[in-house]
Amino acid sequence: MTTQLPVAPATRRSRFALGAGDQRKAGPIAYVLLIVAALVSLFPLYWNLVAASNSGARVQQAPAPLLPGSHLLDNLSVAWNEVHMGTALVNTTVVASVVSLSTVLFATLAGFAFAKLRFKGRNLLLGLVVATMTVPPQLTVIPLYQIVTDLHWTDTLQAVIMPSLVAAFGVFFMRQFLVEALPVELVEAARMDGANSLRIIWHIVFPIARPAMAVLGMLTFVQSWNDFFWPFIVLTDNGTPTLQVSLAGLGAGNHTVDSAIVLAGALISTVPLLLVFAFLGKHIVGGITAGAVKS
């Protein structure tokens, strides 16, 4: 099946060889469309801020508020103090960092092997990788939980980290990228020069794969950051919470939910990611732009 993905047409140049895409200036229509897209993208985030800055009663009252209110700091401090947000922030950072680093590293190695090396069982194994992506997580948590409890890992961060150390998605992602981006002659030439596999990985594969590694790293980081279901099952909010687990304990009243508090918590959990985007996003997206071509 998917192991036999169409290879880039022969007329194509390698992504590495040349080119920086379409380099012309955008017209006014493009600007209008892009600004609309940006507004649509940002609006729910803005509304999150609006809700987090109004009172809980106001948020659940029709019509919904459209302007920020005056309760932002109150709501943020309630959210921060009601659950263990500080610990959760540290834990989530650790989990997301380790998971994305290891995912990127192992996915690049395996992706390179699947993309450019010949070995027995390659297609079968790649098929297996893609097949596993299809198993719904709502069910795999049950066998996973058995493993984790047998290892006595409940309420520890490694219970969250270990099952995510590798990702079938990542392997597939890197494989698809390297199939196109890595000219096989480069590997051949290095081999001719007597370079061993580690040198090839270090000096050829990593530099070429860097933009894709950056993208995969960021995607994995975000995904891990927002992961809820599995951490929620293996962690309790008073043991070693992650942010999403903490958020689950937020805003509970006597048979009511304070939406403003919940959304204030959501805001706290989103802002660090946005900061990462703001600082690294430019670097990463820039890395893609310049990456393979100019660096």
Add this chain to the structure above:
Amino acid sequence: MRISGNSHRSARRTALASAAGLAAISLLTSACSASDDDGGSSSAGGKITLHVGTFNAFGFDNVKGAKLYAEYEKSHPNIKIVEDNVQDGQQYWDTLKLRMSRNSGLADIQAIEIGYIAEATGPTMADKWTNLADNPHVGDFVDWKEKQATTTDGKTIAFGTDAGPMAICYNKDLFKKAGLPTERDAVAKLWTGDWSKFLDVAADYKKSAPAGTAFTDSASGLFNAVLSSQPEQYSDSSGKLIYDTSPGVKTAWDLAAKAAQNGYSAKLRQFDKPGTWAAGFKNNKFATVACPSWMAGLVRDNAGPANKGKWDIALPPQNGSWGGSFLGVPKSGKHVKEATELAAFLTSAASQAKNFAVTGNIPSTKAGLADPAVKNSKMDFFGDTPVGEIYTTIAAGIKPVPIGANDGQVKTFLTDNGILDIETRGTSPEKAWGNVKKLVDDKITQ
């Protein structure tokens, strides 16, 4: 071949070094936390930490609640209490099921909502709880309460927290505008003894209803209210499902379907996330709501101070109970004895009375219900309404009802997939009933 320049190499080294650093930190954190006990409880320096797993709000805590934890820690200096709270009851329960199945990650005390108590006393879970049947505290509760937490072979798996005696909250303003009496005894007289009279009042209300208002908030709420007062509900005394022949279910279904079809309900979904239902209180969209004791607090919070004095509480057509929870002690805990003592304390008559003062949760113990502080209490929002007296009277008049392990699932199908479908999607009651039957036959394996 020359592959890499120096500057890139050093940049990569930095990246690699920081990666290694992070990995080291993570290993360290996980190594430290790995030494924690499996059961989530630990005893450091002779001090025992007890975890209490809850959902929603139970009113025990030291911040918004009755400070029962602080009180207990003071009288038991060797005990430290930590509450693990999840806001969403469904998420809480689904996770608890998995944890129970592996005896892992459990708190020393776990709260159980009434909707799940039948599952908790069912065959797969019953043996995982500490049997409390011989605990003298069991005798403190009104008998219907502890019966709900008792298995068919006589094990009692949990202590009751609050009870959900049910009355009818009504909007005096709207009643007046519709030409109905507004005084609570006169209102109760309109429907006393028979739920079908409640629908007759609904018909009267509709004739001269203020524009844009309905008689009651939701047909599902009405279904729950009617059913809660029926002597036989979803299962017979042997635990077998009899929902399709049960007169109680039929009565509740017919009345709720009629209310939905005749437009007696505002077609709102109780507790919906966007808050339309909550807003309905504020904007006076409906005149009545089936009102278990915990609902009274919601009426107050949702209607807001602007509507103070508009609402009152009347006795229901028939006594019933809707809601209430339990505290169970998982057998696999490290401190079962201490946890049982704490659970007994949290559900004692005195604690329940203190809890009531803060949250309005009606006690489920006989002494708690008789406590003058509970019995004579009022809520500022409801003016001179004798809130405590109304609810304690109803609670005393509730009769035990047999429950089965699948009751919760059947109830969900009947309300969320049956009544709600008639109400919001215009499905005919016959078709909706057929759908419910299909759902039960397809999805519930007995």
Add this chain to the structure above:
Amino acid sequence: MATSVKADSGGSPASVPPSPAQHRRPSPSSLRSKIYHWDLKASPYAFIAPFFLCFAAFGLFPLIYTGWLSLHKVQLGAEGQAQWVGFENYAKLMGSEFFWHALVNTFTIGVISTVPQLLMALGLAHLLNSKLRGRAFLRIAVLTPYATSIAAATLVFAALFQTDYGLINSLLDVFGIGPVQWETSKWPAQIAISTIVTWRWTGYNALIYLAAMQAVPNDLYEAAALDGASRWRQFISVTIPSIRPTILFTIIVSTIGATQLFGEPMLYGGNVGISGGSGGQYQTLSLLLYQTGWTNNNLGRASAIAWVMLLILLLIGAIQVITARVNRKKLGG
């Protein structure tokens, strides 16, 4: 470093990779050569080993275990008392109208959410791939939805789609369109859920397309421009074919994501989320799986649903491969 590499790789095409094993170094007797050969043979396995070791425990085992469960009558929490029933769970699924409803819903929501999402992402990537003022801001802006958690996003959209007071119905009212029942009516509900999915993932896919587009050689466009091709023509005949593997990748990933759609409909529906609305009007396969396994405790049947989902995806994958092959033949590739 790329400058030197660029020289090395020349302009030669990266088509089907010849086997590295064909290259043999001289002086076969030396130790170094032995190591070299060993390295050549073993390194692929060494590269995939870390992945497969973790994968076997945390990916493969659950997959197989689920298959085993699907052949049993077993309750959640009582796996020890599993009772062998063969293919009964599958047979019951095939005879269950709820399963077929969920299958159709998954398919329709999948199409409504995936197709516009990928098309918009392509367009967005194309726009972002030109010289722009505020380019960095725009790129980050379209990526922010991806950073928002499903819970927060769904809460916001549930408020926007609220039938009586929601912003969207207020807007439609201006154009004289009556209040749309965004939750209780089947198609509006499916569109609303698809909107959440599309909103969250369009920027993400655009970023991936953008990465691929950045690598398309500029001279291809210049050549096309010389031939008098319009911008639109260039987009169709240069950009799209050039990033085909990436497009295929996003199609596969989105298809899998659509098949597993869970969080959005569940949270959108609030307390009727798991049953996908009162009439099951937006119950997806994942929701049905969850309801069957967790709410109704029927773990065996839930596992059977998981395996049917897997088989469906394998089937879709096979169809994609066949179409791709046929297309390539047509193109004379």
